[in-house]
Amino acid sequence: MVEFLQFTLSGVVFGMVYAAIALSLVLIWRGTRLLNFAQGGMAMFTTFIALEVVYKTGEYWAGFVVALAAGILLGAVVELIVIRPTIGRPELNSVIVTIGLLIMLEGLAGIFYGGQYRSFPTAFSITGLHAGRTPLGVSRFDVFVAVAVLVTTLLLAIAFRYSTAGLRMRAAAFNATVARLSGIRVARVLTVGWALAGLLGALAGVLISPSTFLYPNSMDSIFVYGFTAAVIGGLDSPPGAVAGGLILGVGLSYVGGYVGGGRGSDLTAIVAMGILVLVLMLRPAGIFGGSVLRRV
Amino acid sequence: MRLTPMRRTLAGLAVTAVIVVFLSVKLNAFRDFQIAEIATYTVAVAGLTVLTGMSGQISLGHGAFMAMGAYATALLLAHLGWPFIGVLLLSGAITAVAGAVVGVAAARLSGPYLAGATLMLGVALPSIANAYPGTFGGDQGLNVVYAAPGFLGANFPLTRWQAWVATATALVTLFLLANLNHGRIGRNWRAVRDDEVAAAVAGINVARTRVLAFVISAACAGLAGSLLAMTTALVAPGAYTITLSITLLTAAVIGGLGTLPGAIWGSMVIVLLQTYITDVATSHGLSATVGANIPIAAYGLILILVMLAFPQGLQGAVRRLVAGFAQPPERRGVPGGPSPR
Numbered sequence: 001m002v003e004f005l006q007f008t009l010s011g012v013v014f015g016m017v018y019a020a021i022a023l024s025l026v027l028i029w030r031g032t033r034l035l036n037f038a039q040g041g042m043a044m045f046t047t048f049i050a051l052e053v054v055y056k057t058g059e060y061w062a063g064f065v066v067a068l069a070a071g072i073l074l075g076a077v078v079e080l081i082v083i084r085p086t087i088g089r090p091e092l093n094s095v096i097v098t099i100g101l102l103i104m105l106e107g108l109a110g111i112f113y114g115g116q117y118r119s120f121p122t123a124f125s126i127t128g129l130h131a132g133r134t135p136l137g138v139s140r141f142d143v144f145v146a147v148a149v150l151v152t153t154l155l156l157a158i159a160f161r162y163s164t165a166g167l168r169m170r171a172a173a174f175n176a177t178v179a180r181l182s183g184i185r186v187a188r189v190l191t192v193g194w195a196l197a198g199l200l201g202a203l204a205g206v207l208i209s210p211s212t213f214l215y216p217n218s219m220d221s222i223f224v225y226g227f228t229a230a231v232i233g234g235l236d237s238p239p240g241a242v243a244g245g246l247i248l249g250v251g252l253s254y255v256g257g258y259v260g261g262g263r264g265s266d267l268t269a270i271v272a273m274g275i276l277v278l279v280l281m282l283r284p285a286g287i288f289g290g291s292v293l294r295r296v
Numbered sequence: 297m298r299l300t301p302m303r304r305t306l307a308g309l310a311v312t313a314v315i316v317v318f319l320s321v322k323l324n325a326f327r328d329f330q331i332a333e334i335a336t337y338t339v340a341v342a343g344l345t346v347l348t349g350m351s352g353q354i355s356l357g358h359g360a361f362m363a364m365g366a367y368a369t370a371l372l373l374a375h376l377g378w379p380f381i382g383v384l385l386l387s388g389a390i391t392a393v394a395g396a397v398v399g400v401a402a403a404r405l406s407g408p409y410l411a412g413a414t415l416m417l418g419v420a421l422p423s424i425a426n427a428y429p430g431t432f433g434g435d436q437g438l439n440v441v442y443a444a445p446g447f448l449g450a451n452f453p454l455t456r457w458q459a460w461v462a463t464a465t466a467l468v469t470l471f472l473l474a475n476l477n478h479g480r481i482g483r484n485w486r487a488v489r490d491d492e493v494a495a496a497v498a499g500i501n502v503a504r505t506r507v508l509a510f511v512i513s514a515a516c517a518g519l520a521g522s523l524l525a526m527t528t529a530l531v532a533p534g535a536y537t538i539t540l541s542i543t544l545l546t547a548a549v550i551g552g553l554g555t556l557p558g559a560i561w562g563s564m565v566i567v568l569l570q571t572y573i574t575d576v577a578t579s580h581g582l583s584a585t586v587g588a589n590i591p592i593a594a595y596g597l598i599l600i601l602v603m604l605a606f607p608q609g610l611q612g613a614v615r616r617l618v619a620g621f622a623q624p625p626e627r628r629g630v631p632g633g634p635s636p637r
Binding site for chain 2: 034035037082085086091092093095096097099100101102103104105106107108109110111114115216217220221224227228231266267269270272273276277280281284
């Protein structure tokens with residue numbers, strides 16, 4: 001029972017990180033109808049920048065803030081320079097462009113920072129918390145991870161719901177032509193969407209890297225989990241992305257904990273792939289997906 | 297003699313074979329190894345070209361199929377003691393079965409979803425080697441025991457024989473793929489790629505056509521994996537990462553996604569570029585890590601630039617030069633081509 005509680009809680013923590021990646025993918029998907037395969041690579045790169053800042057200043061929070069700022073900047077720059085020219089071309093073009101961006105960033109990280117595994121600092125203690133005598137399997141930092149993603153998500157949701165900029169973004173995602181006719185600069189709105197996605201990705205990178213170590217390919221598996229989470233929830237649905245992240249995080253945590261004598265942790269990726277294929281076969285629009293406007 | 301497409305293909309392949317045999321005798325062992333590498337990549341890239349360029353499906357997980365072929369080869373050579381040609385074909389067949397399984401799932405997915413699912417395959421599959429170290433040797437991988445056949449004499453360089461085997465496989469594969477592509481199956485692929493609904497209305501079984509493309513493409517990747525196992529004498533999960541899958545895609549895009557001969561150009565570019573850049577980097581006193589990562593960054597840049605500037609690839613650019621820029625690009629709906637809408 002204690003084990004179950006531990007696996008659940010740590011699953012929730014990882015799930016929140018997957019949710020952050022999933023949300024960033026959903027933000028971009030709603031605006032531009034393309035999947036940003038470079039999202040993980042961008043997060044890896046901003047995390048390396050954060051690590052540099054932490055080394056230089058010796059201050060975790062400086063690195064944290066720089067990572068988020070770099071995420072916003074990178075997202076906007078990527079949209080302006082490489083994504084905008086592919087809009088209106090066949091969808092495979094944008095897939096290949098974002099894939100190109102992914103390995104370009106991974107190659108650059110390898111050139112600048114080398115291929116070895118770096119450890120990334122945490123903001124809070126990583127010793128396990130206890131409820132009375134029961135070990136909970138999560139640390140103070142894990143709680144911070146979950147809360148940070150939750151707060152960011154809620155802030156974004158509020159901004160989307162109540163601010164004029166949010167209304168513009170929803171309008172542009174809902175119907176770009178009508179939005180343009182109503183005087184909304186759709187192109188600028190898309191750039192803002194990419195910047196926010198970059199912010200979420202950067203946040204996920206800084207939060208997950210203490211557990212996974214940081215190296216040029218370190219976000220590859222986190223990205224595919226985020227993608228799976230987004231598909232579970234439906235690529236169109238922000239609440240679905242969060243729910244998908246939590247479902248996947250907890251599910252994979254059980255697999256890692258309960259399956260086959262320590263073998264489970266090597267099999268989580270395969271299990272996640274199985275989940276992804278099942279969802280795509282049975283309910284391609286995802287659990288929270290709206291009407292199926294386009295055939296998957 | 298009328299130059300039918302098939303005769304033209306045969307002539308081109310024969311010329312290539314003669315050039316390769318000549319080069320492999322004239323050049324040193326390292327160049328032989330490079331020839332084998334280029335031929336190996338050509339097999340996999342040709343398969344990917346068929347999948348993406350002809351049938352309009354994308355795979356970011358072809359490295360995983362190569363890994364299957366390579367591990368199958370290592371295990372079969374160790375346990376069966378068959379001649380290599382048998383092991384090669386069986387490895388291709390095993391991968392084809394895996395391709396059928398993936399293809400059935402893939403046939404229902406479009407663009408980004410399919411790309412994501414295959415990327416997942418590429419990320420997830422190598423971890424199986426770590427989960428079952430008893431069979432697959434874990435991180436260390438498996439050694440591949442392979443020797444040149446005895447009738448060549450004891451002094452025949454192994455690398456030259458490997459270059460010949462890989463080249464022969466590549467040429468036969470290209471010939472078979474070109475035949476498929478010129479026939480009914482190729483027409484069906486292009487029909488499905490350009491307009492699914494129209495193809496279905498014309499009586500083409502869309503799902504079956506797509507799955508067939510996946511099976512053939514996976515079999516090619518399996519053959520390539522088998523060849524790679526033979527030439528590198530080692531199969532380890534570290535060699536079959538997502539980077540390999542994306543490298544294959546880069547080669548296909550450089551060569552031009554609509555053209556089979558492009559697979560040769562693309563493979564030459566990635567193999568020679570990698571060696572050249574690593575050489576230049578180390579001779580300028582840069583570390584090995586930097587030298588190994590510059591090509592990777594370059595692939596990314598190339599993918600972006602080619603997609604933005606020359607969506608038809610090298611072969612397309614050559615073709616357009618030959619046509620004197622007079623004709624509009626003939627293919628519609630090729631990834632990278634003008635939008636079908």
